[in-house]
Amino acid sequence: MADKSRLAEASLALAHALAFAKKAKSDPFYAAGIAKSFEICFEYAWKYLKAVATEHGLEAHSPRDAIKTAARMGLLDDAEAWLGFLEDRNLSVHDYLGVDDAGYLQTVKSFRTSVEALLRREP
Numbered sequence: 001m002a003d004k005s006r007l008a009e010a011s012l013a014l015a016h017a018l019a020f021a022k023k024a025k026s027d028p029f030y031a032a033g034i035a036k037s038f039e040i041c042f043e044y045a046w047k048y049l050k051a052v053a054t055e056h057g058l059e060a061h062s063p064r065d066a067i068k069t070a071a072r073m074g075l076l077d078d079a080e081a082w083l084g085f086l087e088d089r090n091l092s093v094h095d096y097l098g099v100d101d102a103g104y105l106q107t108v109k110s111f112r113t114s115v116e117a118l119l120r121r122e123p
Contacts, residue, residue: 002051004119010041011115018112021105031101034093042089045115046117050077052123075121078114085111 017030017037024030042063049066052075053059060066063086071079090109 001099002048002055002123004048007041007044007048008119011112013037014108014112015091018109024105025101034056034105034108039089039093041046041115042085042111043044045118055123075118075123080115080122081110085114
């Protein structure tokens with residue numbers, strides 16, 4: 001069975017980082033910590049989804065594949081939201097266009113809520 005423990009740890013780390021959301025608005029150090037925590041948690045989330053898909057004999061080679069497959073399996077309630085998290089993760093990692101701070105924080109908070117829902121589900 002796919003190991004949820006790393007995803008759970010990353011989710012807790014993200015929650016801790018989000019506790020500094022007010023400070024992140026004025027101090028880029030805290031914003032960077034939240035962004036990195038989001039990035040790490042997202043990586044563990046899609047790799048967990050990929051592992052669950054593989055255990056069920058399904059292929060998921062990329063984060064997008066893993067999200068779509070997990071949604072078909074009933075592990076995710078809102079595939080479109082998760083695809084949005086993927087897009088925001090990609091934008092924040094590469095920062096090609098810049099990221100709106102307020103919108104980004106809301107995305108990260110929504111992502112954490114979605115991860116917690118995923119962790120409560122049995123594959």
